[in-house]
Amino acid sequence: MSTPNLNGRGAGPASSPADPAAPAASVPIKAIRLRHPWRMVFAIVLIVVFALAIVDAAFRPAYDWPTVAKYLFDRRISQAALVTLELTVYSMVIAIVLGVILAVMRLSPNPVVKSLAWFYLWVFRGTPVYVQLTIWGLISLIYSSIDIGIPFMHPWVSFETNAALSTFALAVIGLSLNEAAYMAEIVRAGLLAVDRGQEEAATALGMSWSQTMTRVILPQSMRVIIPPTGNEVISMLKTTSLVTAVPFSFDLFARSRDISAETFNPIPLLIVASIWYLFFTSILMVGQYFLEKRFARGIGDRQPDKKGGGSNPEPITGVTVVPESEQAPATRSTREPGTGQGGPS
Amino acid sequence: MSDMTTPGAASADRGYVPMVLAEQVSKSFGSHEVLKSISLEVKRGEVMCLVGPSGSGKSTFLRCINHLEVLSAGRLSVDGELIGYRETSGKLYEMAPKEAAKQRRDIGMVFQRFNLFPHMTALQNVMEAPLRVKGLPKAQAERTARDLLARVGLAERADYYPAHLSGGQQQRVAIARALAMEPKLMLFDEPTSALDPELVGEVLDVMKGLAKEGMTMIVVTHEMGFAREVGDSLVFMDGGVVVESGDPELVLSNPQHRRTQAFLSKVL
Ligand SMILES: Nc1ncnc2c1ncn2[C@@H]1O[C@H](COP(=O)(O)OP(=O)(O)OP(=O)(O)O)[C@@H](O)[C@H]1O
Ligand SMILES: [Mg+2]
Numbered sequence: 001m002s003t004p005n006l007n008g009r010g011a012g013p014a015s016s017p018a019d020p021a022a023p024a025a026s027v028p029i030k031a032i033r034l035r036h037p038w039r040m041v042f043a044i045v046l047i048v049v050f051a052l053a054i055v056d057a058a059f060r061p062a063y064d065w066p067t068v069a070k071y072l073f074d075r076r077i078s079q080a081a082l083v084t085l086e087l088t089v090y091s092m093v094i095a096i097v098l099g100v101i102l103a104v105m106r107l108s109p110n111p112v113v114k115s116l117a118w119f120y121l122w123v124f125r126g127t128p129v130y131v132q133l134t135i136w137g138l139i140s141l142i143y144s145s146i147d148i149g150i151p152f153m154h155p156w157v158s159f160e161t162n163a164a165l166s167t168f169a170l171a172v173i174g175l176s177l178n179e180a181a182y183m184a185e186i187v188r189a190g191l192l193a194v195d196r197g198q199e200e201a202a203t204a205l206g207m208s209w210s211q212t213m214t215r216v217i218l219p220q221s222m223r224v225i226i227p228p229t230g231n232e233v234i235s236m237l238k239t240t241s242l243v244t245a246v247p248f249s250f251d252l253f254a255r256s257r258d259i260s261a262e263t264f265n266p267i268p269l270l271i272v273a274s275i276w277y278l279f280f281t282s283i284l285m286v287g288q289y290f291l292e293k294r295f296a297r298g299i300g301d302r303q304p305d306k307k308g309g310g311s312n313p314e315p316i317t318g319v320t321v322v323p324e325s326e327q328a329p330a331t332r333s334t335r336e337p338g339t340g341q342g343g344p345s
Numbered sequence: 346m347s348d349m350t351t352p353g354a355a356s357a358d359r360g361y362v363p364m365v366l367a368e369q370v371s372k373s374f375g376s377h378e379v380l381k382s383i384s385l386e387v388k389r390g391e392v393m394c395l396v397g398p399s400g401s402g403k404s405t406f407l408r409c410i411n412h413l414e415v416l417s418a419g420r421l422s423v424d425g426e427l428i429g430y431r432e433t434s435g436k437l438y439e440m441a442p443k444e445a446a447k448q449r450r451d452i453g454m455v456f457q458r459f460n461l462f463p464h465m466t467a468l469q470n471v472m473e474a475p476l477r478v479k480g481l482p483k484a485q486a487e488r489t490a491r492d493l494l495a496r497v498g499l500a501e502r503a504d505y506y507p508a509h510l511s512g513g514q515q516q517r518v519a520i521a522r523a524l525a526m527e528p529k530l531m532l533f534d535e536p537t538s539a540l541d542p543e544l545v546g547e548v549l550d551v552m553k554g555l556a557k558e559g560m561t562m563i564v565v566t567h568e569m570g571f572a573r574e575v576g577d578s579l580v581f582m583d584g585g586v587v588v589e590s591g592d593p594e595l596v597l598s599n600p601q602h603r604r605t606q607a608f609l610s611k612v613l
Contacts, residue, residue, distance in 0.1 A: 197456060197460040200413060200456070201461075201462070201519075203413060203446070204454040204523075205449070205450075205474040205478060205522070206446045206450035206478045206526060207473075207474060207477060208446050215477060216462055220462075298464045298465065298466070
């Protein structure tokens, strides 16, 4: 073992496997591989059943594939898909911001602030989102105008609730306020997961509380926050189908039902809507994958950044994936897709 | 410097200001009194070693010095500046968090468990405070950070994340990180206790180097060899009080107090 200080620098795949390759002189094991006959049988049965189901579905008239094809890219549908996406994005962004605020409030030493956050959670988590959306739809009956100013004095600004808030806005408000309660708990769990020593070290360096939060605590809690938040985004995408309670009827699900009311054929349009939901969900999952990778830097040892370099994980893959890395050197950094999945058959 | 302008620094007039002056410092957690009227003085350039059994309040005392804990009673000043309070015409005013943060910049702290920021490389760890707190330009911060890493023998590891460094290397990065703020006082809380025995030496060597350069240091440690060789003074604490203090050589070879004797017979 010569001076690990010098060649441990992560200079590249060429130098690092050389070190642990020292024991490669030993005789490779020659053995007949263990067979898994039942796995094979099970896989074949599954494939056959699946294939039969597909063939069956393809010829079953109720699915009405021509209609599915006709409406999949219908302008009304694609526009509604966009509206659903907007609902999701706006609601989630507001929910995350509000969730962070609520989480910090719940961790505050001030008992008033703390109870306020707790009360918010109690109300918004304790009632069904469908009911909340319905109430938001009726808000103009409860508060006919919105006044801004000093209480009991003539308001500076006043506007009609109905005119100020569209059903779209009400849908976003309803969805985001409900979601914020869940996000608050997710963020709180993330903040608590960060070691207390981190805050102490940052404070001791003279960093302010907000710097400590934004530079030290939050980035580390991201690793804990992102996976469940990904779930929440996907869940939100689907929850948008409830905005009909407001009533707001330009989202994907409402639109596809409206169309099927004209065609008297609901099933193909349900399939159309499902395909769009699945499409968005898939995109979100890809996004989540990259976000998780970004925030695993330095912590997720399984996927060391190039900078993390020379230590143990790399040489191992260097040995097992040799032929593959020759074909496509680019896959080395994003190693997850493909390599592991081909195996089971 | 700033101590000249501080009204509270009465002793500044006499021309001598100790780096740390603790006067009857007490600290309680609820009804549990952890520090009981501790008075001590650390001179400029002095290396004070703080020893004592677990739970005797050593960490708490260190944390009081940079206001991570708030005193219950007594006064504590660093370089003539009262910690955590402003004194105007005989009255004490609690400091705003911002002012307290400003005081902490001049006091470096090194922890038993390193507490490096795991999502930043060694270099980024060292650069973080100069960039965000002092507002240094990036190029300058990076140059100083690289110099500091070289000083603790880790120039080669600047781009490594803490998870890929050994304990000894992590602790050296942590020392470099504290030095990056150019502190006038360094606090070490058992800096080698979490290390494998063979890694202790490299960290102690860095600390010896610092002491030689004249850094004022308070070191909580169980390394009596270090205390003897590098320490200018040794303070033995037990049960929240200073039991015995003096020249390390004298205290270690000829402890006067029963409790000191009992403790030393266990560690030596
Ligand atoms: N935040 C806190 N709240 C309540 N009690 C505390 C707190 N911090 C410390 N203590 C108590 O104060 C006492 C002294 O703790 P401290 O950490 O200062 O001891 P120490 O001398 O550093 O011990 P060790 O050698 O184990 O690090 C202990 O009894 C501890 O339980
Ligand atoms: Mg301690």
